[in-house]
Amino acid sequence: MNDVSEDLALLSRYYRGIRDRMGDFIVGNEMLVELCMIGLLSGGHLLMEGTPGTGKTSMVKTLARLTGCDFARFQCAVDSQPADILGVRIFDQAKRDFTLRKGPIFSNFLLIDEINRLAPKTQSAFIEAMSERQATLDGITTRINPPFIVLATQNPFEFEGTFPLIEAQKDRFMFSMTLSQLDAEGELEIIRREHSGRLDWDTYFSRLRPVMNSDLILRFIASVTRLHIEEPLLGYIRDLVMATRSHGDVHIGASSRASIALVRGSKALAALRERSYVIPDDIKELAPRVLMHRIILTREAEISDITPGRVIAEILERVEVP
Numbered sequence: 001m002n003d004v005s006e007d008l009a010l011l012s013r014y015y016r017g018i019r020d021r022m023g024d025f026i027v028g029n030e031m032l033v034e035l036c037m038i039g040l041l042s043g044g045h046l047l048m049e050g051t052p053g054t055g056k057t058s059m060v061k062t063l064a065r066l067t068g069c070d071f072a073r074f075q076c077a078v079d080s081q082p083a084d085i086l087g088v089r090i091f092d093q094a095k096r097d098f099t100l101r102k103g104p105i106f107s108n109f110l111l112i113d114e115i116n117r118l119a120p121k122t123q124s125a126f127i128e129a130m131s132e133r134q135a136t137l138d139g140i141t142t143r144i145n146p147p148f149i150v151l152a153t154q155n156p157f158e159f160e161g162t163f164p165l166i167e168a169q170k171d172r173f174m175f176s177m178t179l180s181q182l183d184a185e186g187e188l189e190i191i192r193r194e195h196s197g198r199l200d201w202d203t204y205f206s207r208l209r210p211v212m213n214s215d216l217i218l219r220f221i222a223s224v225t226r227l228h229i230e231e232p233l234l235g236y237i238r239d240l241v242m243a244t245r246s247h248g249d250v251h252i253g254a255s256s257r258a259s260i261a262l263v264r265g266s267k268a269l270a271a272l273r274e275r276s277y278v279i280p281d282d283i284k285e286l287a288p289r290v291l292m293h294r295i296i297l298t299r300e301a302e303i304s305d306i307t308p309g310r311v312i313a314e315i316l317e318r319v320e321v322p
Contacts, residue, residue, distance in 0.1 A: 004276055007223040012274040017211045018066045022059070025204040027193075028186045029059050035175050035289065036063055036149065037272060040217060041224050042264035044174025045130060045150040047115075047165075047293060052155065054179040058201060060111050060151055065205065068213035069108030069147060076117040082125035085112075086135040100137065105129055106144055108214065112152040116162040123169060131172040147217045153179075167252070167296060174261045175286075176293035220271070227267040229278045232322035236280065237262045240287055243315045244294070249301035250311060254294040261290045280321045288312045 015037060022033060032048075039046050048056065057073060064071035074085055087103035104110055105126070118126065129135040133144045152173070154165075170176070182190065237259055245253030266282040273282075292308040301311075 004223045004226055007220055008271055008274050008276060011220050011223075011271055014212050014216075015272055018063065021066055021208065021211070022062055025198075025201070026055060026059050026062060027189050028182050029055060029179075031177065032056065032059060032179065033063060034269075034272065035177060036060065036151065038265050038268040038286075039149045039174055040067070040147050041221055041268040041271060042174070042261075043146070043148075043221070044261060044265060045152070045172065047170065047173040047176040048151060048153045048179050049156045049176070050153070050179025051181070054181065056151070056153065056179060057111060057113075060109055062205070062208065064109035065208045066211055067108075067147075067217060068210035069217070071109045071111070072104035072107035073111040073113065074104045076112060076114045078117055078119060080118055080122050082122050083137075085122070085126050086129055086137060089138050089140070098138070100140075100142060102142075103135075105135060105150075106142075108147050108149070110148075110150045112150060114155055114162075115152040116154045116164055118163065120163055123163065123165065127165075127169045127172050147214055147221065167294075170293045171255055171257050173293065174265060175289040177289055224264075224267050224271045227270055227276055227278065229263065229267065230322075233278055233280065233283065234263070236319070236322050237266075237283060239319045240283070240291070240315060243319050244291060244311070247311055247315065249297055249306050250295050251298045252296040254291050258290055258294050262286060265290060284316055284321070287316060291315075 018037075019030075019033065026033075035046055038044070050056075061071050061073075074080075083103065085103050085105050087106065088101050089098045090101050091097075092099045112126075115123065115126075129144070130150050133146070133148060134141050135144065136142075181187075240262070241254050241256075241259045243253075244250055244258075247253070262283055265286045266278045269282045269286060270276070270278045288309065291312050295308050295311065297306060297308065297311070
């Protein structure tokens with residue numbers, strides 16, 4: 001276990017360095033940074049809801065640079081085609097053969113803006129490639145190399161020209177979260193930085209140097225899978241997921257993918273906190289992010305203004321912690 005302990009100490013040190021460097025420019029979004037790192041280490045993707053202007057593009061681009069990974073952003077539109085995201089095979093005259101011109105999905109960090117603007121056919125093709133980590137074009141399958149994380153956004157306040165994700169597609173995302181506007185102190189800090197000339201994105205980004213690289217991330221991923229979860233905590237994960245299926249306000253509860261996500265995610269969270277084992281608080285902290293987008297409320301619950309967040313909070317309160 002010594003090599004794992006060494007990796008955890010190294011990961012924790014690098015993670016602190018990443019947060020410190022991001023704090024030089026990025027204000028807020030600490031939870032988003034942590035969820036991105038957890039997703040990167042556990043092979044999960046993140047679905048985000050929120051209004052534009054919350055700094056997610058700058059944050060994700062900065063995190064990709066600091067982790068030594070490449071970054072791509074795709075702005076979705078109703079007329080976007082699968083090939084726009086996956087890529088296309090073109091004929092190379094010199095080689096007299098078809099070669100793959102890779103789309104943005106072959107990046108380590110992929111930010112998909114307004115995924116609900118994609119037509120259903122394009123949504124399905126993209127999410128299939130995202131979850132299977134491979135893209136099939138003209139009958140030829142190409143693997144998407146790790147590390148790989150997709151961060152998809154939805155604007156919950158715009159409905160015209162949108163196609164909401166169906167539940168089976170939402171289930172492919174490990175986490176979901178709502179991006180909120182900065183609080184008063186955060187907003188004031190933005191104003192101070194602008195006033196003092198410290199809010200120069202181009203200068204900040206040009207000076208950023210990676211503190212990690214993709215090979216190191218793959219090493220950390222391997223170590224995370226070896227972390228320990230006691231049997232009672234595995235039972236706790238089971239009980240939380242099954243409680244979503246029996247709750248009176250829930251029409252359809254979380255699938256087994258939620259259980260897998262809680263196992264993988266809690267290990268990654270423990271690793272970021274330099275522990276070789278999972279504790280109940282790791283599971284409780286991630287449960288809302290894992291479960292909220294996976295449950296469908298009854299019609300009566302929706303009419304009564306009951307929210308998925310309230311249901312998950314009740315479940316966490318009710319299910320006994322080992």
